[in-house]
Amino acid sequence: MTQPIYDDAFLSRIEDALRAALPRWGLSGESDLRLLTISENATFRAHDPATRRDVVFRVHRPGYHSRDEIDSELAWLTALGREEVVATLTPVPQTDGGLIAELDEGGTLRHAVAFELVAGREPAEGDDLARWYRELGAINARLHLHARGWQRPAGFTRKRWDYDAMLGEVKLWGDWRAALGLTREGRAVLERTATVLRALLDAYGTGEDRFGLVHADMRLANLLVEGDTLSVIDFDDCGFSWYLYDFASAISFSEHEPYIPTLQAAWIEGYRTVAPLADEDCAMLPVFIMLRRLLLTAWIASHAETPTAQALGEGYTHGTVDLARAFLATYDAPAMAAAGRVAS
Structure with missing residues (x-):
C-alpha cells in the first residue's frame, strides 16, 4: 500500500x-x-x-x-x-x-x-442525469475527434492507461489485492475477473480507431453544470487509453447503481450525434466499467487518507466482488471462448 x-x-x-x-x-x-x-x-x-x-x-x-x-x-x-x-x-x-x-x-x-475559476456545480443524483450524460456523450465524441486530428507538440507525454498500467505489472494506482476488507473468496473472484478482462481487452485491441488520447476521469466531481452548459474540468489523468474508457470513468463510484444503463444509453445517443459509434464497440462498455471498478478498488486501498476512500471503505470492495460475480456470469465461458466475441 x-x-x-x-x-x-x-x-x-x-x-x-x-x-x-x-x-x-x-x-x-x-x-x-x-x-x-x-x-x-x-x-x-x-x-x-x-x-x-x-x-x-x-x-x-x-x-x-x-x-x-x-x-x-x-x-x-x-x-x-x-x-x-x-x-x-x-x-x-x-x-x-x-x-x-x-x-x-x-x-x-x-x-x-x-x-x-469555472462557474457551476457538480451534477447531483436528483438532477436529470440522463440529460447531462447525453451532453457528455457528445462532448466525449468531440474530444475523441480532436485527439485523433490534433498535432501534438514535440515532447508530448502522458501516461498510458492500458491493462498493465491499471491491473498488470505497473499498477499506477496500486494493487486491488490490498483492497479494504477483501476476503480469500473475494480475491479468487477478482483474480478470475482480472484474467477475463485481460483476454477481452487483448482481443479488442488498441488500434487507432479504439485507443488514443482521452480525459480518463469524467466522474461527476469533474463536471460542472451552469445553466445549459456542461463543463469538464480536471484533465490531470488524461492519457492514452481506450476511447470507451471515458464512459466507464464517467460513472466512477456509481457502477452498481440501477440507473447506470439509462445513463449509458443517453451517453451513446449523445455520442452518435457527433461521431459514429459501432454496436460492437458499445458491447464492450460493461468490460470497461468492470475494468474501471477494479482500478478504483485499488485506488481506494492506496489512497486511504483521502475523503473519498474513507467514505467508501470496505463497502466498495464488497460491491466490487458482487459486480465481478455478475460480470463473470456473462463474460466468462471461458473468457468468451478466448475472446472471440469481441475480436475485430
Missing part, C-alpha cells in the same frame, strides 16, 4: 508554500486561501479581495506526474479551449508567463498550476 501523504502536517506545509507563492500569479497577501479537495492532488481556491480575482490551484501529488507530463496536459487543455471543443478550465500564467510553478514544501519541490 502507498504510504498516505495527506496528513494535517503535509497539508499545512503545502498551504504555506502556496500562500508564499501567490504573488507569482499577481495575487495579494490578503488573499483568502482554502482547501477544496484532496484526491490525487490537493486543490485550493484563492480569493483576492484587492483584485476581486478567484483562482483555483492544483498542487500535484509527489511522484505521480513529471513536469513534462503536466506541461503536456496543459498543452492539450489550452488547445481544447482555444478551438472551443469543450467548456473547460483556462490555465492562469504566472507573471513571468510560465504555467508550472515549483513550490518549496519543507525542502522538497512540488509542482503547482493555476486555473481560472
Whole structure:
C-alpha cells in the first residue's frame, strides 16, 4: 500500500508554500486561501479581495506526474479551449508567463498550476442525469475527434492507461489485492475477473480507431453544470487509453447503481450525434466499467487518507466482488471462448 501523504502536517506545509507563492500569479497577501479537495492532488481556491480575482490551484501529488507530463496536459487543455471543443478550465500564467510553478514544501519541490475559476456545480443524483450524460456523450465524441486530428507538440507525454498500467505489472494506482476488507473468496473472484478482462481487452485491441488520447476521469466531481452548459474540468489523468474508457470513468463510484444503463444509453445517443459509434464497440462498455471498478478498488486501498476512500471503505470492495460475480456470469465461458466475441 502507498504510504498516505495527506496528513494535517503535509497539508499545512503545502498551504504555506502556496500562500508564499501567490504573488507569482499577481495575487495579494490578503488573499483568502482554502482547501477544496484532496484526491490525487490537493486543490485550493484563492480569493483576492484587492483584485476581486478567484483562482483555483492544483498542487500535484509527489511522484505521480513529471513536469513534462503536466506541461503536456496543459498543452492539450489550452488547445481544447482555444478551438472551443469543450467548456473547460483556462490555465492562469504566472507573471513571468510560465504555467508550472515549483513550490518549496519543507525542502522538497512540488509542482503547482493555476486555473481560472469555472462557474457551476457538480451534477447531483436528483438532477436529470440522463440529460447531462447525453451532453457528455457528445462532448466525449468531440474530444475523441480532436485527439485523433490534433498535432501534438514535440515532447508530448502522458501516461498510458492500458491493462498493465491499471491491473498488470505497473499498477499506477496500486494493487486491488490490498483492497479494504477483501476476503480469500473475494480475491479468487477478482483474480478470475482480472484474467477475463485481460483476454477481452487483448482481443479488442488498441488500434487507432479504439485507443488514443482521452480525459480518463469524467466522474461527476469533474463536471460542472451552469445553466445549459456542461463543463469538464480536471484533465490531470488524461492519457492514452481506450476511447470507451471515458464512459466507464464517467460513472466512477456509481457502477452498481440501477440507473447506470439509462445513463449509458443517453451517453451513446449523445455520442452518435457527433461521431459514429459501432454496436460492437458499445458491447464492450460493461468490460470497461468492470475494468474501471477494479482500478478504483485499488485506488481506494492506496489512497486511504483521502475523503473519498474513507467514505467508501470496505463497502466498495464488497460491491466490487458482487459486480465481478455478475460480470463473470456473462463474460466468462471461458473468457468468451478466448475472446472471440469481441475480436475485430
